Amino acid sequence: MPCLRARALTSMAALFAVAGASLVMGGHALAAEEVNVYSYREAKLIAPLFAAFTKETGIKVNVISASSGLEQRIKTEGANSPADVLLTVDIARLQDAVKAGITAPLKSETIDKIVPAQYRDPNGHWTGISMRARVLYVSKDRVKQDAFTYEELADPKWKGKICLRSGQHPYNNALFAAYVVHHGEAEAEKWLTGLKANLAQKPSGGDREVARDILAGKCDIGLGNSYYWALMHDKDADKKAWADATKVILPTFKDGGTHVNLSGVVLAKHAPNKATAIKLIEWLVGDTAQHLYADTNYEYPVKAGITVNATIAGYGTLKADTAPLAKIADQKKTAANLVDKVGFDN
C-alpha cells in the first residue's frame, strides 16, 4: 500500500509540524521574563490591560481564555502545568480553585494594603480585582418606580413583566445564592416560584437581550450586569437604542445592599514563574490597572479612591451587599437545585 504509506508519513509529518509550530506559537518556554495566565475573562478584552503591564515591566504575558473548566485543566495538568495565575469573573470559581487544591497563598503586603478585607480570602488564596453589580434594566416609559428590592420582583403586580436569561447562568445563580444567604432556602424557593410566575417568557438569550426585549415591549423589567448597559450605551451605536429604552436601577436586598460579584485572581500552586505572577497580581490591583478596569471594562474598581466610570456612576451610588462572598459561593448548589425544583427555566 505505497499510497497509504505515503499518507501515513504525511500525517505524521503534519502532526509534528503542528506540534512544533504550536510550541513556537505558544512560546511559553522561551522568553526571558513571562507569566502565564489562564483566564475566564476573554483574551481580547484583557489584552489592553496586559499590554500596559508588559510596557511597564517588560514581562511578557501569555494567555489562554475559556468560559469553563480552567480549574479542572490546571488540576489535571498537575506539577507540570504552565499556569501561573488564574483570573476569574465569579467568586464561586475562586472558591472552586481553592477547593481543587490548585492555589498557593499570596503573601503580599501590597495586596493586603489595597484590597479591603471583605474582597480577599482570609487565608490569602485569592484576591478580588474588580466588581460588577446585578442590576435592573427597566422600561423608561412603562415603569415609574425608581427604587426596587430584589424581593419585590416576586410581587404578583409584575406578572408577565419580567425578562431574564437562564436561571442556571452563573450571574443569576450567584444572585439566587445570595438570596438563600439572606432569607434561607425555603423563602428563596417561594421567591423563585413568584419570580418564575412573573416572567414574560421562558428564560433565554443573554443580558443584553433583556434590554432588547424591553425595547420591543415584550417585558418591562429585566436583570442584567452593570457593565452591559454602559457598554451598549457608550460603545455600541447599534445597541444604544436598547439602552435608551431602559434605565438602570440598583436594587437592594431588604436587609442588605446590591448584589455584587467579584473578578479575582489566584496564584497557581505549581506556578513556574511565581515571582512575575505576584508582580502581575500586585499590578492588577494598582492604580493603572484599576483605572483601566473602571474605564474600559466598566467595572467597579476594588481599590478605594479610584473613580468609577461616569456612565456607571450615573446609576447612583453603589451600596454593595455585605453578605460574605464566600458564603454566597457555598450556596450556589442550593440555588441551582432550587432553579431545577421550581422549573425556572422550563
Add this chain to the structure above:
Amino acid sequence: MTATFASPPRSLRLMPWGAGFVRRLLLRHVVAVAFVVALIAVVLAPIVSLIVIALGGDAAIWRHLAAYVLPSALAQTIGLLLGVAVITTIAGVGTAWLVTAYRFPLRDTLAWLLPLPLAIPTYIVAYIYADLLDAAGPVQSGLRAAFGWRTPHDYWFPEIRSLGGAIFVMGFVLYPYVYFSARAMFQMQSASLTEVARTLGATPWRLARHVALPLARPALAVGLSLALMETLNDIGASEYLGVRTLTISIYTTWLNRGDLPAAAQIACVMLIVVMALIALERYGRGNRRFFVSERQPRLVVPMTLARGAGWAASAACALPVIIGFVIPAGFLLHEVLRRGLLVGFDPDLLRHTVSTITLSAAATVIAIALGLGVAVCVRLVRRPFMAALLTLAGIGYAVPGTVLALGLLSPLVAVDDAINTGARMLGLAGPGLIVAGSGAALVIAYVVRFLTISTGSMQAGLGRVSTHIDDAARTLGARSQELVRRVHMPLLRPALGGAALLVFVDCLKELPATLMLRPLNVETLPTYIYQFATRGSFEEGALAALLIVAVGVLPIIKMVRYADLDIGGARRRSSSAA
C-alpha cells in the same frame, strides 16, 4: 498508530483456500486487527477517563435529576432530535434526490450551493436568526410598522427563542450531512434498478420511496446520525434559544453544582443511549446489503423535468440554501461592512486563521488516513466483530466536546508525565507538557471527535462495493495491497473526498474542545468569535465568522466538483476495463 499501519502488506497476502481457513485468516490479518485495536484504545482513552471520573462520585444527584431535571430535559432533547431529524431528512434527501435524478434550471449551481450551510457555526446562525426574528428584530418591527401594531402583544408571531426555533436553526444548518451522504449514495446507484422500476411503471414517488431510499439507507443512517449527534452535543445555540437539553444539564451540573463526577455520569448514560440507538439502527438494517453491480455500473441518467416542475425543483433546492446559508452569510457580510471591520482589520486575525487551517488540515489528514485504514482492515478481515470495533471507533462524536476534552486531558498529561520522568532519568530537563500543552492535544482531540465521519463514510463507500469484486481480484492473483490500491481506492474516491471535507469543516468550526485544550496564546477563529459572543456582541466577530465561511466554502466547492468528475472517471475506467 500509523507506523503499524505502514508495514502490513506482506502478511496480508492472499491465503490459499483450505482447511483451518478462518484461524489462519485471523492469524494472517493479525496486523490489521492489531491496528484497529490500537486505534480503538486511543479513541477510548478519554471515555475511560470519563468513566473513572464518573465512578468517583456518588449516585446522590440522580434523585434530584430524576425528579426535576431529566423529565423536561429528556422531553426537550427528544423533541429537538425528532424535529431536526425531520428537517434534515426532508431537506437533505429530497434535494440530493432531485439534483441526482433530474435535470432542472440551476441544478449544477444548486448542487454545490447545497452543502454550504455547514460552513457557518450553528450557534452563530442561532444568534443571527434570533436577531432577525425576535420582537425587536427587523422582521417584526417591519410588520408592526406595516400593520400599525404597537407592541408584540397585539399579534402572534412564532417565537424564535424556543424549541421550534432551535429545530428550525439546527435543521437548516445540519441538513448537509444528510445531503452529502445521500447524494454520494444516489450517484453511485446502478441505473439498472431505477430503469427497471421506471419500465415497470413506477411513479417518481414510488421510485424514490421503494428503490432509491432503501438503497440509500446505510448512507442516510450515517448522515443523519452525524446531524443528530451534532444537535445533541450543541450547547451554544440551545442555551441561547432557551432549550434545556441533556447536554445543558451536564453543563449545569458540572458548573453550578461543582459536581464533575455527576456530570460525567450523565454523559456516560447519554453515551450508552446513543450507542444503543446506533446499534438498533444497524440491527434494524439487518443483513440487507446493496451493492453496485460489478458488471455494469452504469449510473442513473438524470431525467429532464418539464418547465414548471423544473422551476419547482429549483425552488425546493434553493430554499434550504437561502435559509441555511444566504441569509446568515448576508447578515455577517452586512455587519462586517457596517462596522468597518475590514478597515479596522485586526492583524491577529490572520495568525488565528493560519492556526485554524493548520490544525484542521493536520487533523483531517490523520482522520482520513486512519478512517481509510480502519475501513480497509475491516474489509480484509471480514468478521462481524471488526464491524463492531468500527462503530466503537466513532464514539468520540457521541460525547459533548467539553466533556471529551476533559476526558482527554488526563491521558495526555499521563503521556507527558512519562516523557518528563524519562527525560529526568536521562539527566535532561523535563520538557513540560509537550503533548497536552501544545497543538498536538487539539489535533488529537479533533481526530478522536471526528473519526466517525471518516470511518462511517469509508465504510458506507466500501459497503456499496460487492465483496465478489474482492474475490474476483483475489482469484486473478491480486494481493491485498493491489486490491486496496487498484479496486477499493478508486471506488472510494467520492466517499474519501466527502469525508475529508466534512472533517475539515467540522474542525474549522470546533469550539468547546478547542476552548478547553488550546495552548497559551493560540486562538482559532471560533474561539476568537466566542469571546465576543460571550460578551453579548457576536457581531464584532462577524469578520472571523466570514473567514470560517470563506475557508470552508472553497474546499466544499472543490470537493463537490471533484466527486462529480470522478464518477465520470470511474465510469470511463470501468467501461474501458470491460
